[in-house]
Structures are given as C-alpha cells and as structure tokens.
Amino acid sequence: MLTVLLALTALAVTPSLSLVDCPRTIAVEQKPVAPPAEWSATDDGSPHRLAGVTFFDGPSAELASLVYDEEAPAGKEWTGIWHFAANPRGFWIACTYSGTSIVLSRRLPAEVKVCRVTYEQESREGPVGEIEKIDCR
8 A cells, every 4th residue: 555655656746748848949050141241240159049939720831820728827937828639730839049030840749738838927918038848748
C-alpha cells in the first residue's frame, strides 16, 4: 500500500513535458537589399528572442489565426488557452522573434488537444510581456 501511495505521489509531482515548444532564441543571417550610399552594414550576431506565439487553423501561411478560447490571469502571469478538436487541415503553431521577420512554424501533432501560453503580465490587458511557458498536450 505504501509503495502504491509513493508511486502515485511521484506521478503527481513529476511534470510531463510539452509536446511542442518554440525555440527561445534563433540565429539568423540578415543583410540589407540596397544599403544607402556611403553606409556599410554589419550583423552583430545577436540572438533573436522569442516574442510571440500564434496558433492557426491550417498552415500559418494561410493566415487563419486563432484567438484563445480561455484566459487565466493569475498574479503577475496571464495564460491564454487554446483547445483543438479533430481537423483534417491540422493546427499549426508559429513562433515570432524580436528584431527579425523570420517566423518558425510547424504543424501540431494530432495528439495535441490543448495549448497554454503563459506570459509575464505587465498590465491587466491580456498577453503582454515575455513568454514564460508554452505547454501543449
């Protein structure tokens, strides 16, 4: 009996991993198309940090973005929650980054039924501030 209780306790406190998460930073190569005369351009190599997450009905290139189904403000955090049902087009996640127009996107695995994105909340007006966690299960 004690062994079963300990096993159940371990399961309750062991976090399960998200099936999908955005890379926190990316490296990109950027160059201007036509720098102004007498100017030179360099890339300082700084990493670009995760700035936003959007979910889509179908590929992100089709721009059918989805609004969260629920929100859960708590203290200095704000969480948006998206629920996904069966969809032959599939659902996609797109990750945007500061200082670049590069967007990383991918189809969500079919077993993902819900995604929660938690932001550090700077105001009471929804998803603002840094993304703290993406949890898709």
